[in-house]
Amino acid sequence: MTSSMNNALEKVKNAIKNVKIIEIDEREAKIEVESENTLPVLSILKGEGYFHLSLLTAVDWMEKNEFELIYILYSWNDGGKFIVSTKIDREKAEFVTVMHMWPVARFYERELHEFFGIKFAGNNDMKPLFLENWDDIPPLRKDFDPLEYSKKKFPEREYQKDIIHEAKIIRGDING
């Protein structure tokens, strides 16, 4: 890791207990924090020059019954990147907004609300961002079945003959 990343990590470790740091690459590290310590970690990193919020997204860990929220912070001084990750409960998916630190987070949070059903306290703009007239559970949750939904809503072409079988005969995979 670069020296400025080490300095930032020292500050994080001094201020907050229970942080787990995983070094991924020379300029990339993952910081796993408790959900109540996430905003302090983000604001420390922002003060250390990691002020560009590249991405805010979520991962659905259905077996563990939790969502992992991921904030990626980038530094334009030395190209360092921090991945700040925190776990929240899947049943009661709520977190606090970071709109006061990064106004662009409004749209990331709208997207997460639309595709995972996560609510963000402090962000009142929770209109759908991409989908129109959505009528099922949020589509990027792991318990959503896209194939079943597609079969229900968008009928497929019905072929008269078994075209795949014929193509295999033509290609020589099976003897006709």
Next chain:
Amino acid sequence: MSASERNIWEKIADQLRSRSMWMLHYCTGCGAIELPPSMTSRFDMERFGMGPMATPRQADLFLITGYLSTKTLRRVIKTYEQMPDPKYVIGFGSCTLNGGIYFDSYATINRLDYYIPVDLYIAGCMPRPEAVIEAFNTLMEMIRKGEANGWKRYKENYEWYKKNQLRSLGEVDIHDEFHE
């Protein structure tokens, strides 16, 4: 009068229509990347009397180039209904035929001819400019013979198309935050 019957004036008009095609420059998917090479000097689409047109109200030919999300399909139906008769539709690539690699997606439709009438499909992912030119030639031939009558089918089976559109889209009207 059934869809295939034409009087003498329509036959003459179809000869002329097939020689001045304005296609709507509405690029719905990745297939649109094959149109610039079809238009420029090597394949030179303009020698057939074809050219791009920016607005639906002056266009004859509507190209659906690739995958169609439900969100885009609303705009496509609205655009198609704005085009004056006679109007022709070409579906590009496997996505419009059977969904292609997006067959199980929650947001893209699986076959286009349930929603708007398609006169001609071009198979492939993606069709090369040679296939695109071949398809345009075939469409012109179909217009001269009076076989490209999707716009008549749309009027005759309007309830059927509307039913399919409503089943997949919920409503066809467009409401979005940037236009209200």
